[in-house]
Amino acid sequence: MNPPLNTSALSPASPQFINRDTDALPGQGPGPVQELSEGLMAVDASVSPKYFYNALGSRLFEAITGLSEYYPTRTEAGIFETCHAHLARALAERGIQRPCLIDLGAGNCAKAMALIPHLQPRQYVPVDISVDFLKDAAAQVQSCFPALDIVGLGMDFSAGLALPAAVQAEDRVFFYPGSSLGNFQPAQALQFLQHIADPAQGHARGLVLGIDLVKDKATLEAAYDDALGVTAAFNKNLLLNVNQLIQSDFDVRQWRHVALFDAAQSRIEMHLEATQALSVQWPGHTRRFEAGERIHTESSYKYTPDGMTALLKQAGFSQVRHWSDPKNWFAVFWASV
Ligand code: AVI
Secondary structure, eight states: OOOOOOHHHHSOOOOEEEEOOOTTOTTSOOOHHHHHHHHHHSSSOBOOGGGGOSHHHHHHHHHHTTSSSOHHHHHHHHHHHHHHHHHHHHHHHTTOSSOEEEEETOTTOHHHHHHHHHHOOSEEEEEESOHHHHHHHHHHHHHHSTTSEEEEEEOOGGGOOOOOTTSOOTTEEEEEOTTGGGGSOHHHHHHHHHHHHOHHHHOEEEEEEEEEBOOOHHHHHHHTSOTTOHHHHHHHHHHHHHHHHHOOOOOGGGEEEEEEEETTTTEEEEEEEESSOEEEEETTEEEEEOTTOEEEEEEEEOBOHHHHHHHHHHHTOSEEEEEEOTTOOEEEEEEEO
């Protein structure tokens, strides 16, 4: 008779998962209720773009990345295909052999999956605010790389980058693709980069960063207002997420998606515009919006290669290199500490 099959030897280990709910963590800023209420009650109402990413928002964003108008994802992937080997060599030159790859805003982890065979990390740490989405994605990475040590982290890293002890302190390489840094105001972006570059804080050896570059207004605006209306749905879904978080009564049918490039500030702005006069209520608050009044939901800053190199140096990185695509639409940076 055959011995019983050892199924545990065939199935990959499950990734470790740590959920760091930032709500009311001391020293990490206000929780969602306070933050959202303050933003919505302001004269120029705003909601942080991090509230796009509930489970549906993460799926809508994934759909955006496949749209013909949304060039950043495929352009960045093309750059990585040609610069993987250069990147691996740049790490090796700094004596980094088996890094701990910390994937900020990992989402579906697709970008890291393409990078892992080239960088051969000892540990992979996907970090995202969208916990359930990340759990599934981390499990998929594990099934592709069964021997890889994976520590998934559910946390809002925009509030701070204190990482738990389960994250290897040695040879940390932060991976921040997709131009998500562009969703910070430049001063905040600098602060965030300083935090990563400060050896006492992030224990980083370097940063792999994807950044969208300045280009013509028509290409930029089409990328943020696609013909199918997926970006509009992504923007409006933020109101559904807010409804759930603060028990507000936003009706998405009363709002319209707006995306505009502000060349002076070098940023795409996304707004939700009230199509009629209306009131929104949530416990302890009522906010009236006139027809045409807007909620600013996202800024997506576009940089020049020189501008980003200067920002990385100002943040404290010692060496900065970058690779781009033939149209110079997007750039991947390697910045070492
Ligand atoms: C995640 N982030 C870099 C995207 C961007 O392009 O700013 C979010 C996005 N907003 C609309 N479309 C995509």
